[in-house]
Amino acid sequence: MAIELEEPQIESNAQVLKDLFAGTMGGIAQVLVGQPFDTVKVRLQSAPEGTYTGAIDVIKRLIKNEGFAGFYKGTLTPLVGVGACVSVQFSVNEFMKRYYDRKLQGHSLSLINYFNCGAVAGFANGFLASPIEHIRIRLQTQTGTQKTFNGPLHCAKKIYEIDGIRGIYKGLGPSLVRESVGLGIYFATYEALIAKDLKHHSGLTRSQIKPWKLCLYGGLSGYSLWIAIYPVDVIKSKLQTDALKAAQYKSSLSVIRDVWTKQGIKGFYKGFLPTILRAAPANGATFAVFELTIRLLNK
Template sequence: MSVQPPSTAVLGVPLAQALPPRIEDKKNQKKFHGFLAGVTSGVTKLVVGHPFDTIKVRMQTSAADRFRGPWHCLTETLKKEGPRALYKGATPPLIGWAFMDSVMLGSLSYYKLILQGGDPNVKLTPFWSGIAGIGAGVTVSFIAAPIEHIKARLQIQYDAKSKLYSGPIDCARQLIRNNGITGLWKGLGATLWFRSWFFMWWFSYEKYAAQLRKRTNMSEAAINFWVGGLSANTFWVFAFPCDVVKNKIMTQPDVKNPPFPTIVSCFKHVYRTDGLRGFYRGFVPCLLRAFPTNACALTSFELTMRWLRTVDE
C-alpha cells in the first residue's frame, strides 16, 4: 500500500492559509512590540520630566554663581520667565522622546531577543540585560544627539539678551548654516559615552525586579514603577558626570573653534574650574526628575508590552 502525500488544501483552502500563523511570524511581530510601546514611554517621560530637565541643564551649563541651588534656579525661572519657561525646548523632545524611547526600548527588546536565541521565554541574567542596554544606548545615540543638542540650546535661553533662536526649527537651521548638517550632531561622542552607562540601568533593573518579586507581594505594575525609578537613579549616579560634559559641549558658542573641541578638554575644564563638585552640578534636580519620570515611563512601557502580548495571543 502506497502512502499518499499530504494534501495541499483543507476544505478547498490552501494549506498555508488554513493553518495557524507560523511561530516565526509571531516572533517577527514581537520584535516590533518594544518599538510601539516605547512611544508611550517617551510621551509619559516628556509630560512628567521636562521641567526637572530644564532646571538640570541650567544648573549644569550656567556660571557657578548664577544659582545658589536647584530651588533658587526654579524660583528665579518662574519669577522672571513664568511657568512656561519650564517647558522651554519641549517641542524637540515631544517628538524626539517618543521616537527616541521607541528606538531605545524597541532596540533593547530586539537585542534581548537576539541574546535569548529568538525565544522570548528564555530568562536573561542581569549581566546580559545590561549588555543589551549598551546596544540600545549606542543605537539611540545617533538619534538622541541632535534632539538633545537643540533642546539644550533652547533651555539656556534665559531672556531676550540670550535668545539666539526663535524655536527648534530656527535653531536647527542656524546650526546647519554655520556648521553644515553635521553641526546637529555636535556632542555625538559624548552622547555615546553617556549612554554606554545604560548597562547599569538595565543590569540594576533586573536585579531590583528579582528582589521585589522575591521579597514582596507587589503587583507587577507596582514592581515596574519602583524598579523603573530605582534603576534610573542608579544609572544617573554613574552617568551624571558624562551628562555634564555632554551638555557643556553641546551648548558651546556656535563657532568654528569651540572652547571644548574634545571630551577630554571639556572634562579638564570642568575639573579645573569647579573640581569634582563641578561634575555633579544639577544632580539633585536630576534625581528628583529621574525617579517619577522613569517610574511612570517604564510602567507605561511594560503595561503596553503586556497588552500587545495579549492582543497577539
C-alpha cells in the same frame, strides 16, 4: 550569576512594532513628568560659575522671569525626540533579549547579558539622542526677550549653517558613552528587580506585577543610571551649550580640564539634585507605561 525570568516572546514583526509603540508611549510619559527637572538641571550645568546659587535659585528666577511655562521650554523637541529615543531604547533592548534567549537555548539570561542588551540599545540610541538633546538644550538655555532660535527647526537650521552636520552632532562622543554604559546599568537593574520579585512570589508572572511596583523598579533603575554616568552628562551639556562661533571647547578632554581646574570634582555634579529628584518619577513613569502598554497590546 544567572537570574530567573520568563522567556522573552518569540520575535516577530508584530512584536517589534508593539515594542516601538510602547517605547514611544513610555518616552512621552518621561518627558511630561521629567521636563521641568531637566530644564533646571541643564541651566545649572551650562551657566557660568556663580550665575545661580543652586536649584532653588534657578526655579525662583525661572518662575519670576518666564512663568511656569518656562519649565517646558523646548518641550516639543523632546516630546517627539524622546518618544523616538525611548522607542529605540526599549525595542532594541527587547530585540537583544530575544537574541540572547535564542542563543542560550532557553537558559536564563545573566546580569551581564542584560547589561549587554541595554548597552547595545544605548549605543544605537546615542546617534538619535545626541542631535535631539543638542537642539533641546539650545532652546532650554535661551533666556530674556532676544531669542536666537524661534523653535527646533530654526535651531537645527542655524546650527547647520554655522558648523554643518558636525555641529548638529556636537557632543556625540560623550552621548555614546553615557547611553551605552548608562542604559546597560539601567536595564540590568530593572531586570534584576523584576527577577527578585518573581522569585520571591512563587507563581507570579511578569504581567501580574502591580503598576506601583513597576514605577518603583523604574525609579530605582533611574537612580542607578544617573549615579553611574552623571559626570559624562555634564561634559555633554557643556559641549552642547558652547558658543556656536568661536567655541571655547575643542573636545571632551578640554571640557574636563576646564571644569576640573575651575571647580574641581564638584563641577562634574552641577545640577545633580534636580536630576536625582527627576529620576524616580520620570523613569518610574517610563517603565510603567511601557510595561502596561505591552500588556494591553498583547491581550
